[in-house]
Amino acid sequence: MDIPRDHLVDMYATMVRIRRFEERIRELYFADKLPAFDIAAGLIPGEMHLAAGQEPVAVGMRPHLKAGDAITATHRPHHLAIAQGVDLNAMAAEIFGRETGLGRGKGGHMHLFSVEPNFGCSGIIGEGMPVAVGAAMAFKHRGTGNIALSFFGEGAANQGAFHESINLAALWMLPVVFVCEDNAYAISVPKSASTAVADNSDRASAYGIPGVLVSDNDPVAVYEVMGEAIARARRGGGPSLVEIKTDRLWGHFEGDADAYRTDAFKEDMNDRDPMTTYARRLLDEGIVSQGELDAIGSDMAAEVGAAIEFAMNSPYPPVESALENVFTNGSVPA
Amino acid sequence: MPTLGLITNPASSKDIRRLTGLARVVDVEEKANLVARLLAGVGSVDGLSVIALDDRSGLVRRAVRLAGSSAPPVELLDVEAEGTEADTRRAAARLATFAVEALVVVGGDGTVRAAAEGWPGARLVPLAAGTNNAFALTDEPTVVGLAAALAVTGDMAAFTPTTAVTVETSDGTAVAVIDAIAVRDRWIGSGAIWDPDRMVEGLVTSARRTAVGLASVSAAFGPLQTGHARWIRFGGTTTVRAVFGPGLVCDVPVAEHRDVPIGASMPISGEAGLVALDGERRLPAAGGRATVIAGPRVLDPVIAFSSSLGRTTR
Numbered sequence A: 001m002d003i004p005r006d007h008l009v010d011m012y013a014t015m016v017r018i019r020r021f022e023e024r025i026r027e028l029y030f031a032d033k034l035p036a037f038d039i040a041a042g043l044i045p046g047e048m049h050l051a052a053g054q055e056p057v058a059v060g061m062r063p064h065l066k067a068g069d070a071i072t073a074t075h076r077p078h079h080l081a082i083a084q085g086v087d088l089n090a091m092a093a094e095i096f097g098r099e100t101g102l103g104r105g106k107g108g109h110m111h112l113f114s115v116e117p118n119f120g121c122s123g124i125i126g127e128g129m130p131v132a133v134g135a136a137m138a139f140k141h142r143g144t145g146n147i148a149l150s151f152f153g154e155g156a157a158n159q160g161a162f163h164e165s166i167n168l169a170a171l172w173m174l175p176v177v178f179v180c181e182d183n184a185y186a187i188s189v190p191k192s193a194s195t196a197v198a199d200n201s202d203r204a205s206a207y208g209i210p211g212v213l214v215s216d217n218d219p220v221a222v223y224e225v226m227g228e229a230i231a232r233a234r235r236g237g238g239p240s241l242v243e244i245k246t247d248r249l250w251g252h253f254e255g256d257a258d259a260y261r262t263d264a265f266k267e268d269m270n271d272r273d274p275m276t277t278y279a280r281r282l283l284d285e286g287i288v289s290q291g292e293l294d295a296i297g298s299d300m301a302a303e304v305g306a307a308i309e310f311a312m313n314s315p316y317p318p319v320e321s322a323l324e325n326v327f328t329n330g331s332v333p334a
Numbered sequence B: 001m002p003t004l005g006l007i008t009n010p011a012s013s014k015d016i017r018r019l020t021g022l023a024r025v026v027d028v029e030e031k032a033n034l035v036a037r038l039l040a041g042v043g044s045v046d047g048l049s050v051i052a053l054d055d056r057s058g059l060v061r062r063a064v065r066l067a068g069s070s071a072p073p074v075e076l077l078d079v080e081a082e083g084t085e086a087d088t089r090r091a092a093a094r095l096a097t098f099a100v101e102a103l104v105v106v107g108g109d110g111t112v113r114a115a116a117e118g119w120p121g122a123r124l125v126p127l128a129a130g131t132n133n134a135f136a137l138t139d140e141p142t143v144v145g146l147a148a149a150l151a152v153t154g155d156m157a158a159f160t161p162t163t164a165v166t167v168e169t170s171d172g173t174a175v176a177v178i179d180a181i182a183v184r185d186r187w188i189g190s191g192a193i194w195d196p197d198r199m200v201e202g203l204v205t206s207a208r209r210t211a212v213g214l215a216s217v218s219a220a221f222g223p224l225q226t227g228h229a230r231w232i233r234f235g236g237t238t239t240v241r242a243v244f245g246p247g248l249v250c251d252v253p254v255a256e257h258r259d260v261p262i263g264a265s266m267p268i269s270g271e272a273g274l275v276a277l278d279g280e281r282r283l284p285a286a287g288g289r290a291t292v293i294a295g296p297r298v299l300d301p302v303i304a305f306s307s308s309l310g311r312t313t314r
Helices: A003-030 A055-061 A080-083 A088-095 A128-142 A160-171 A200-207 A218-236 A263-271 A274-284 A290-313 B027-045 B059-070 B085-096 B108-116 B142-150 B214-219 B302-304
Strands: A071-074 A118-121 A147-151 A176-182 A211-214 A238-245 B003-008 B049-054 B074-078 B102-105 B123-128 B163-169 B172-176 B180-185 B199-204 B228-245 B248-261 B264-268 B274-277 B281-285 B289-294 B297-298
Touching: A003 A055, A003 A080, A003 A088, A003 A218, A003 A274, A003 A290, A055 A080, A055 A160, A055 A218, A055 A274, A055 B027, A071 A128, A080 A088, A080 A118, A080 B074, A088 A290, A118 A128, A118 B102, A128 A147, A147 B199, A160 A176, A160 A200, A160 B108, A176 A200, A176 A218, A200 A238, A211 A218, A218 A238, A218 A290, A263 B289, A274 A290, A274 B163, A274 B199, B003 B027, B003 B085, B003 B123, B027 B059, B027 B102, B027 B123, B049 B059, B049 B085, B074 B302, B085 B102, B085 B108, B102 B108, B102 B142, B108 B123, B108 B172, B123 B142, B142 B274, B142 B297, B163 B180, B163 B228, B163 B274, B163 B281, B172 B281, B180 B214, B199 B214, B214 B228
Parallel strands: A071 A118, A071 A147, A147 A176, A176 A238, A211 A238, B003 B049, B003 B102, B049 B074, B102 B123, B123 B297
Antiparallel strands: B163 B172, B163 B289, B180 B199, B180 B274, B199 B228, B228 B248, B264 B289, B274 B281
């Protein structure tokens, strides 16, 4: 296929935006939490799960999205939210627990919810899959032409919700694509110790839907496969399961000693960092010049910097608002 | 004691063609079952053992367990797998050092290609577990196992010569066992080709009307002499209706063709961005050169059985 230059460059710029954001969050996360690690202290309260290395999974779907498409994600959501175009300022503010955040500072990093674009995530393993099926069911009934994408890790593929969601989506031919981000470790548990099958894409045939394995953590490979899967869903072809082998460059969470992965494993991952390999390929193909790559780097750093500044300058929600927006009609039951 | 080598690819038959056509997933359990049936066929002949490199999925272990007492003695070696075709190349090269009589390769056309690259001189027993399976044997695996065992303990003439193509580019040298095609794409991406309009020209090593892919397009122009490949330039108004992939019937435009012998060499078209080897985008085309060479010897089960008649009838 001919891939438009715009798509190729936009995917790279988005990867840079994601990586700069994750790096900045990582730098700021430990502020005021040390020497004795106090998870509630500092600028960013709570846990932090960053997606450095997994950028290709997110950017590969981006050019195929339409307004109104729904994405559900996990405890490691930033790359997907950024790729879908969630407001970066509001996202940063939410991570920092500020009132200007997506959830008015009450959800935090694992509970980012946006209406437009339609994005949601949760720290409960497998939570997003039935939600995506529900969204797809609504789209089909309303005839909107939209699709839902459910992102989850290889560990979540062993949850009951995975099997129930795919079964129902297949039965009702719903416009949803299930995307398994396989980074080989569920926290510290290697896939071989948790999963009876070698490839989760194998599980697709149990539900009569296509399963595709993307072995390369390569944005163009993901772009091609997601393009086909999304187009299939949009034209009424039903769901599919896409499994992408990707790399989680850092620990499961910030503060993770990551001692369960060998130095050799980590070195191999860093050697194939998709930021480096994709940039090199864009240069070699003459798609961009080094000057353009540098400009993208500066622009994205500035965007991320502005979002972080917005977050840091935003107020915390007042204590009195703690129970506001918890119930849909606004009132707390007696 | 004669030995058969065995390598398997857990990733074959899982690529984008599950979405662009009607290809199905051949999952690891199915492959383990194929290997178990092959082992049952091999095990029925005395005096033969197998040495296998287990892949990242452990499917050979599963197969040996499944085959039980019908399997021959199997020595299993563990390998460090990256999850790429380099695993297959390395596995084939490693089995070459054990001087096995023949190499059973379980996977698709890409798997066979990588094995042929890893061990250029190997006698191959390619067992179909891929998408198109234009090269591999699609017979019942038990039949293939028995035929392979009879051949390596009897008449090696059952391994018949094929033709291949070697491609040299700035990225190195590679081998194609079915076809080496210059394509317009500039990105390897998901690898597979599913649109015939992307093809510029290339070499096809066989002509078989019932094959899937370019071997069937080639067959439209008559039989191909042994020791030759068919060069085809795509485009123009004449089309050949062929099965380009499972569930995918295409009218492939063919402008020109001619047969070329082993030794013939030609530059890769300047119109191309990449060279696709056996249906997968692989190498940058710029400055590349393709040469027709003698390919690997491949088991012909019919010959294996007919030359073993005395051993299999009482």
